Amino acid sequence: MDRPPLAKRLKRFLRYLLVRAALALVHPLPLGLAGWLGVRFGALAFRVAGGERRKALKSLARAFPEKSEAERLALARASFRHLGAAMFEVGCTAALDRELKQRVTWPPAERRVLEEALARGKGVVFVSGHVGNWELLARRVASEGFPCQSIAKETSDPRLTALVGRFRERGGVRSIWRGQDGAARHMLRALKGGEILGLLIDQDTKVQSFFVPFFGELAATPRAAADLALRTGAAVVVGFCQRQAEGGYLLTMREVPLPTLEDREAAARALTAALSTEIEQAIRRTPEQWVWMHQRWKTRPSDEPSTLAAQGGAPVPAR
Numbered sequence: 001m002d003r004p005p006l007a008k009r010l011k012r013f014l015r016y017l018l019v020r021a022a023l024a025l026v027h028p029l030p031l032g033l034a035g036w037l038g039v040r041f042g043a044l045a046f047r048v049a050g051g052e053r054r055k056a057l058k059s060l061a062r063a064f065p066e067k068s069e070a071e072r073l074a075l076a077r078a079s080f081r082h083l084g085a086a087m088f089e090v091g092c093t094a095a096l097d098r099e100l101k102q103r104v105t106w107p108p109a110e111r112r113v114l115e116e117a118l119a120r121g122k123g124v125v126f127v128s129g130h131v132g133n134w135e136l137l138a139r140r141v142a143s144e145g146f147p148c149q150s151i152a153k154e155t156s157d158p159r160l161t162a163l164v165g166r167f168r169e170r171g172g173v174r175s176i177w178r179g180q181d182g183a184a185r186h187m188l189r190a191l192k193g194g195e196i197l198g199l200l201i202d203q204d205t206k207v208q209s210f211f212v213p214f215f216g217e218l219a220a221t222p223r224a225a226a227d228l229a230l231r232t233g234a235a236v237v238v239g240f241c242q243r244q245a246e247g248g249y250l251l252t253m254r255e256v257p258l259p260t261l262e263d264r265e266a267a268a269r270a271l272t273a274a275l276s277t278e279i280e281q282a283i284r285r286t287p288e289q290w291v292w293m294h295q296r297w298k299t300r301p302s303d304e305p306s307t308l309a310a311q312g313g314a315p316v317p318a319r
Contacts, residue, residue, distance in 0.1 A: 012157040019160060026091035031099055034088040042084025046077050056080070056292035063215040064287070078288035082243065086133045093170060096139065104140040104241060106251040113253040114146070114196075117235035123191030125229045127238045127256075129202030129279040130291045133249060135168075137241035138198055140251060142172030149174045149190045150198040151183075151224070153205065173198075178207070191234045199225045201272075202279045204298050211301050212273035214280055220299040226271035229258060236271070238278040242286045254278070 004012075026034050046053055056079060060072040067075075090096075117124045126141075126148075128134050142148045150168065154161045154177045165175045176186045176197075190197045201222045202214075211218040229236045239253040256274055261267040283290045 012160075016157055016159050016163075019163065023091050023163075026088050028094055029088075029092055031089055031092050031095045031103055034092045034095070035085040038085035038088030039081045040084070041088065042081040043077070045084060046080035052293040053080075055295060059292045059294070059296060062217060062297060063292075075288055076292060079290060079292050082289050083291060086135075086243075089133065090135045090167075093167070096136075096171070100136070100140060100143055102248075104136050104249045104251060106140060106144075110239075110251055110253045111144075113255055114141070114237055114239075117237050117255055118146070118194065118196070120235060121194055122232060123194050123234040124196045125191070125225050125234045125236045126196050126198045127225050127236065127275050127278070128198065128200055128240055129282065130200060130294070131202070131279070131283050132240050132242035132286065132289045134200060134241065135171075136249060137239060137251065138168070138173045139171035140241065141196065141239075147190075147193075147195040148172060148198060149176055149186075149195060151176050151178055151187065153178050154180070187228060188232065191228065191232045197228065197234075201225055201275060202296070203294055204296055209299075210269045210272045212269070212276045214276050214296065217297055218301055218304070219276070219297050221272050221276050223268055223272050225275060226268040229271065230264060230267055233258075236275070238275060238282075240282045242282070242289055252282075 026037075029037070053076060056076040057072060060067070060075055064072060064075075114124065114126075128137060138148055138150055150173055152164070152175050155164070161177070165177075168175055176183055176190070187197055199222070201224070203222075204220045205222060207222050207224065209220040210223050212221050213219075214221065225236065228234065236256045236258065237253055238256055239251060241249045241251050244250050256271070256278065259267040259270045259274075261270060
């Protein structure tokens with residue numbers, strides 16, 4: 001494989017050094033102080049990152065056309081502040097080792113959802129999205145001794161990928177890097193072994209996807225979670241770790257039943273749509289805690305109106 005240009009290699013190296021420096025700064029801090037600093041960092045990013053700010057406002061206009069421009073601007077600003085806080089909190093590895101269970105509440109009723117799904121012995125396909133703090137979600141589940149692996153995309157810098165992998169392993173979560181040799185085999189082995197396999201399916205990525213409704217419009221949504229569950233018979237659980245107004249985070253979980261359709265393709269599409277709806281509902285509960293700067297509707301169906309009608313959606317209005 002050809003090496004990338006020198007300028008790109010330097011950019012990746014500087015980014016890696018910046019991440020290492022930020023982690024060194026945040027690592028020893030209490031979670032409260034790290035979150036406070038993260039909010040300030042997010043507020044600064046909102047001011048200076050004009051391109052990302054415009055993407056967030058455009059996404060919010062599609063998702064919440066009924067809101068005023070001022071309301072959407074406030075939501076965009078809050079989402080940057082939340083993301084900054086979440087990133088800084090995740091870097092507090094020393095404090096997380098001490099305070100995780102106190103800061104992230106996992107009610108017994110929510111825990112039973114996962115325990116009952118695992119008790120069937122076929123593993124659990126655990127689905128979430130980039131809402132709240134998904135890294136703390138995985139870490140909190142693993143902290144109770146549940147065997148967890150997550151599917152993730154490698155970064156463009158192997159050093160940064162390794163750094164992320166080490167961080168997750170410290171929290172008890174092993175990574176399966178999408179696209180690596182043997183990745184599919186590792187996923188199936190994890191489920192066969194009765195483990196939890198985590199996937200985030202709320203982004204438009206270069207993977208096999210279905211177009212399913214998301215905030216009233218079709219969005220390309222990864223189908224891997226549905227395919228894995230239907231192939232193995234694993235239970236499907238959706239879960240979220242969302243910040244609470246009074247402080248800390250709350251874990252919520254719900255099992256999503258497998259479709260009974262005989263047509264595997266139709267069943268996979270129906271399950272993907274159901275999971276997308278679950279994620280949308282979680283985002284609507286705390287819209288300031290989602291990554292609105294992501295271009296969720298970037299990929300469009302080749303025949304949008306007829307595709308929407310065929311999938312039970314409504315035609316996309318002109319904007």
